Amino acid sequence: MPIKDAEVSDRRTSALSPFRHRIFLAVWVASLASNFGGLIQSVGAAWLMTSIGASADLIALVQASTTLPIMLFSLMAGAIADNFDRRKLMLAAQIFLFAVSVALTLCTYFGLVTPWLLLTFTFLVGCGTAFNGPAWQSLVGEMVPRSDLPAAIALNSMGFNIARSVGPALGGIIVATIGTFAAFAVNAVSYLGLILVLARWQPVRASRALPPESLGSAMAAGIRYVAMSPNLGVVLLRGAVFGVAAIAVQALMPLIARDLIQGGPLTYGLLLGAFGAGAVAGALLSTRLRQALSLEALVRIAFLSFAVCAAIAGLSPLALLTTAAMALGGASWVLALSSFNATVQLSSPRWVVGRALALYQMATFGGMALGSWIWGVAAEWYGTADALLIVAGMLLAGAALGLRFPLPELKTLNLDPLNRWTEPKIAVDILPRSGPVVITIEYVIRQADVVAFLAIMAERRRIRRRDGARHWTLLRDLENPEIWIERYHSPTWLDYVRHNQRITQADAAVGERLRELHQGPDRPRVQRMIERQPGWPTSDPGSQARDIADPLTDPTRSS
Known part of the structure; x- marks a missing residue:
């Protein structure tokens, strides 16, 4: 260790x-x-x-x-x-x-x-x-x-x-x-x-929660x-x-x-x-x-x-x-x-x-x-x-x-896992290899905060993609322009779990800033869904699986 x-x-x-x-x-x-x-x-x-x-x-x-x-x-x-x-x-x-x-x-x-x-x-x-x-x-x-x-x-x-x-x-x-x-x-x-x-x-090895x-x-x-x-x-x-x-x-x-x-x-x-x-x-x-x-x-x-x-x-x-x-x-x-x-x-x-x-x-x-x-x-x-x-x-x-590409200064970043995330309880019986999993996160942002929100979401996109998210997009509601939706995919449920466990203490600043900008009555709402093709049996794990938290936006509860 x-x-x-x-x-x-x-x-x-x-x-x-x-x-x-x-x-x-x-x-x-x-x-x-x-x-x-x-x-x-x-x-x-x-x-x-x-x-x-x-x-x-x-x-x-x-x-x-x-x-x-x-x-x-x-x-x-x-x-x-x-x-x-x-x-x-x-x-x-x-x-x-x-x-x-x-x-x-x-x-x-x-x-x-x-x-x-x-x-x-x-x-x-x-x-x-x-x-x-x-x-x-x-x-x-x-x-x-x-x-x-x-x-x-x-x-x-x-x-x-x-x-x-x-x-x-x-x-x-x-x-x-x-x-x-x-x-x-x-x-x-x-x-x-x-x-x-x-x-x-014979070093003491930390137990692995996930398979290699x-x-x-x-x-x-x-x-x-x-x-x-x-x-x-x-x-x-x-x-x-x-x-x-x-x-x-x-x-x-x-x-x-x-x-x-x-x-x-x-x-x-x-x-x-x-x-x-x-x-x-x-x-x-x-x-x-x-x-x-x-x-x-x-x-x-x-x-x-x-x-x-x-x-x-x-x-x-x-x-x-x-x-x-x-x-x-x-x-x-x-x-x-x-x-x-x-x-x-x-x-x-x-x-x-x-x-x-x-x-x-x-x-x-x-x-x-x-x-x-x-x-x-x-x-x-x-x-x-x-x-x-x-x-x-x-x-x-x-x-x-070095005048054009200077090296960053050495900083002691806290890159330990954030450890605010635990695997959520879901209503659908799925396997670790089930997927693709689609995640959406809904924010309520005032017009005056849009510029700051877009700037922090650019960093959010980098972190998501760096840690394994795919097809990351940011959507704005045309009827209610204060509603913004972050959306991304994970190939499987196991990949989604890995993605959340990779978030570090240094990444927490992004979540803290997003919480400050969010103006909804509750924390940003998270939905987790699995893609489902028409014609699949009704017993197939294709229904929605939902919860209401995200590790970069919720300081106390895991998503």
């Missing part, structure tokens, strides 16, 4: 506050070990592709093959995470990643790896990551209170980048001294700790929620732009090490290590920076700083200067991505947070997959240095994009 804010309300939030919660600390430490192994494997895969004489575009595709599955499968993974046990999904993903890593180790040891077989294995690693990501990120909200969530997200980024600061250099040493198969073997072993922690953790949604319906609901949430749309856009541009530095880093500063696998590992060290510093400073700067200002600085990193990497022949640039890029990377991630989590209720995170990952990592291919081709055609200068220009444009 999610940890309540009241448990830590008397404690001051800091960058390390989430470590007070034992399960978060245990999973974080186990994930840190797994991240070490994953980055060691990344070094081995990238250098193996380089050493077997692959072209620049195939080298860049190592990064693309890892991120492409995140774009393809994250929404499915998010839907599964929101409807089933997130811990079990994460555990299954870790076991799959362990099996893939063992297979890659064996193939490499026996000399069976070709460029396309290596891309296949890295694609499978990306598949495991795609199913692990939404489950892990949404589980954070069950490990720490909402007040600690931004710090926990930054700590997750810091954990990955602590591994990045040391793991790649260690990977370079392993590859140079023992061979790439050893790097893959270390990664396989690194999954065992996290598998053990997840297998032993079907996979297709759950995915559609996630897309609909994000599409009807403007703030989330801005985050997805900015994340995609950042992903397309910023991934170039990592995708082309083997070529930066080999061609621009004339180094080998150890140099490549040191560049990755510097990138990770900068990211750790960025994560530690993130809480203080968010207190001093607006979210948009912080993200613009991250775009501009990463542009400087790309430009220096493209122009510098000096290993020391390029290493410093990588540190700057790492700090910019974690500040931008942790800000995007925190905004998505704080803007999404628990019932859909896995899918919202999945769509964010699809946008950002889809941009990374596309960018890896684009910049690999650009390096092949124009050279690595010129490609990086183009990247710097694109990142400057990404910072300017």
Whole structure:
């Protein structure tokens, strides 16, 4: 169950506050070990592709093959995470990643790896990551209170980048001294700790009042929620732009090490290590920076700083200067991505947070997959240095994009369920799958209040459609113009129940304003009806089912 804010309300939030919660600390430490192994494997895969004489575009595709599955499968993974046990999904993903890593180790040891077989294995690693990501990120909200969530997200980024600061250099040493198969073997072993922690953790699960949604319906609901949430749309856009541009530095880093500063696998590992060290510093400073700067200002600085990193990497022949640039890029990377991630989590209720995170990952990592291919081709055609200068220009444009599409400020919205709704008693015997159900709500609005009423109903329409209502319309009585009727459909009675249970505390302001505007003798009148075709038997559940309350207009009684 999610940890309540009241448990830590008397404690001051800091960058390390989430470590007070034992399960978060245990999973974080186990994930840190797994991240070490994953980055060691990344070094081995990238250098193996380089050493077997692959072209620049195939080298860049190592990064693309890892991120492409995140774009393809994250929404499915998010839907599964929101409807089933997130811990079990994460555990299954870790076991799959362990099996893939063992297979890659064996193939490499026996000399069976070709460029396309290596891309296949890295694609499978990306598949495991795609199913692990939404489950892990949404589980954070069950490990720490909402007040600690931004710090926990930054700590997750810091954990990955602590591994990045040391793991790649260690990977370079392993590859140079023992061979790439050893790097893959270390990664396989690194999954065992996290598998053990997840297998032993038995969280208290809240009972589900409703059956899980079907996979297709759950995915559609996630897309609909994000599409009807403007703030989330801005985050997805900015994340995609950042992903397309910023991934170039990592995708082309083997070529930066080999061609621009004339180094080998150890140099490549040191560049990755510097990138990770900068990211750790960025994560530690993130809480203080968010207190001093607006979210948009912080993200613009991250775009501009990463542009400087790309430009220096493209122009510098000096290993020391390029290493410093990588540190700057790492700090910019974690500040931008942790800000995007925190905004998505704080803007999404628990019932859909896995899918919202999945769509964010699809946008950002889809941009990374596309960018890896684009910049690999650009390096092949124009050279690595010129490609990086183009990247710097694109990142400057990404910072300017904030003038037109600024990020929303992080606000602690109360996205807990409103909990004013209970399933009404109806006179008709219907099944959960019966439908379509038609709902009408009647308001009495004075002429002087019509403009204000229409404005609040625009927000009402967004909330209804976001939570699953279909065919929403607003009608005005031609004989009595003070009467307005809100009308919408739900495909089934079960969908109608889900719709009402998704209303949050933050949505209550809409209902409060509508109650103020309604001038009828009683609360707005609600009618619930099920569609019925002529010729149906009279025993069929097609009669009207009525009641007189609505969860967004009645503060005390459920509809």
